[in-house]
Amino acid sequence: MATSSPLLKKSVKIACVQLASGADKPANLTHAADKVREAASNGAQIVVLPECFNSPYGCDFFPSYAEPLLPSPPSPEQSPSFHALAAMARDNGVYLVGGSIPELVAPDFSSSPPFKPKYCNTSLTFSPAGTLLATHRKIHLFDIDIPGKIKFKESDVLSAGNDLTIVDLAEYGKIAVAICYDIRFPELAMIAARRGCFALVYPGAFNTTTGPLHWRLQGQARAMDNQIYVALCSPARDVKAGYHAYGHSLVVDPMAQVMVEAKEDEAIVYADLNSAKIEEARSGIPLQDQRRFDVYVDVSKVKP
Numbered sequence: 001m002a003t004s005s006p007l008l009k010k011s012v013k014i015a016c017v018q019l020a021s022g023a024d025k026p027a028n029l030t031h032a033a034d035k036v037r038e039a040a041s042n043g044a045q046i047v048v049l050p051e052c053f054n055s056p057y058g059c060d061f062f063p064s065y066a067e068p069l070l071p072s073p074p075s076p077e078q079s080p081s082f083h084a085l086a087a088m089a090r091d092n093g094v095y096l097v098g099g100s101i102p103e104l105v106a107p108d109f110s111s112s113p114p115f116k117p118k119y120c121n122t123s124l125t126f127s128p129a130g131t132l133l134a135t136h137r138k139i140h141l142f143d144i145d146i147p148g149k150i151k152f153k154e155s156d157v158l159s160a161g162n163d164l165t166i167v168d169l170a171e172y173g174k175i176a177v178a179i180c181y182d183i184r185f186p187e188l189a190m191i192a193a194r195r196g197c198f199a200l201v202y203p204g205a206f207n208t209t210t211g212p213l214h215w216r217l218q219g220q221a222r223a224m225d226n227q228i229y230v231a232l233c234s235p236a237r238d239v240k241a242g243y244h245a246y247g248h249s250l251v252v253d254p255m256a257q258v259m260v261e262a263k264e265d266e267a268i269v270y271a272d273l274n275s276a277k278i279e280e281a282r283s284g285i286p287l288q289d290q291r292r293f294d295v296y297v298d299v300s301k302v303k304p
């Protein structure tokens with residue numbers, strides 16, 4: 001087997017901040033900043049926040065909490081969350097996967113009127129210098145209907161993103177960022193892994209119906225199939241909110257073992273990621289040398 005450079009160039013500590021957020025956006029931003037500081041002071045070099053960390057999660061809330069993000073940089077008045085996240089990364093010298101926030105997308109003025117505002121569920125990743133490294137717009141919108149349990153239709157309000165997001169964390173290597181329901185589509189994970197990512201990072205907000213069934217399983221499945229790390233970061237559960245997030249933020253290793261998992265309350269979970277674990281998984285079970293692209297398509301080659 002040809003030797004190749006490691007996917008993870010040096011060991012790194014990741015922290016998932018299972019944040020308790022409420023309706024007050026400035027308070028949510030301040031609280032997130034406190035928790036990112038806490039994670040960094042405990043040695044985390046990559047910090048992850050949950051989906052919709054600056055607002056309650058729900059279709060009724062997306063438009064009123066939305067901020068314009070692109071073309072960047074927006075002004076602090078237009079996009080307080082963008083600037084708060086940049087400062088959290090810079091002040092603590094960490095890579096920050098800034099959960100997600102509702103984004104107000106500028107209308108396409110080249111189309112015909114009326115120009116309707118468009119909203120996306122968008123994740124921003126910042127470097128330790130506070131520079132924006134990547135923007136991921138949730139590709140698969142959360143539209144489900146389980147009678148008597150949960151009905152949710154993000155597509156009533158949100159538009160989907162169209163791009164896979166791979167972020168180069170210079171000294172460590174590459175990660176993929178996707179949001180919550182995106183995890184149910186293994187193609188994304190497969191493509192990212194085959195393009196050299198050492199971890200898949202999903203800010204998410206599963207619910208109390210599908211969470212107990214699928215949250216951990218999805219994390220383990222993506223890790224097992226791709227033999228890399230997976231981190232899932234949820235909001236803390238708030239039983240007074242309209243949407244009850246499952247919680248249980250976790251990190252899974254390349255052999256699909258759960259390294260650490262929160263309960264439902266606010267918490268920060270930490271995991272040390274190293275290259276040896278990826279190599280051990282891949283040399284013991286060498287899937288990468290056994291794929292049969294003469295029988296089926298290599299999805300990582302399909303779209304640039």
Ligand SMILES: NC(=O)CCC(=O)C(=O)O
Binds near residue numbers: 180207211
């Ligand atoms: N916010 C989401 O995308 C929720 C996804 C979810 O709960 C699921 O079951 O999938």
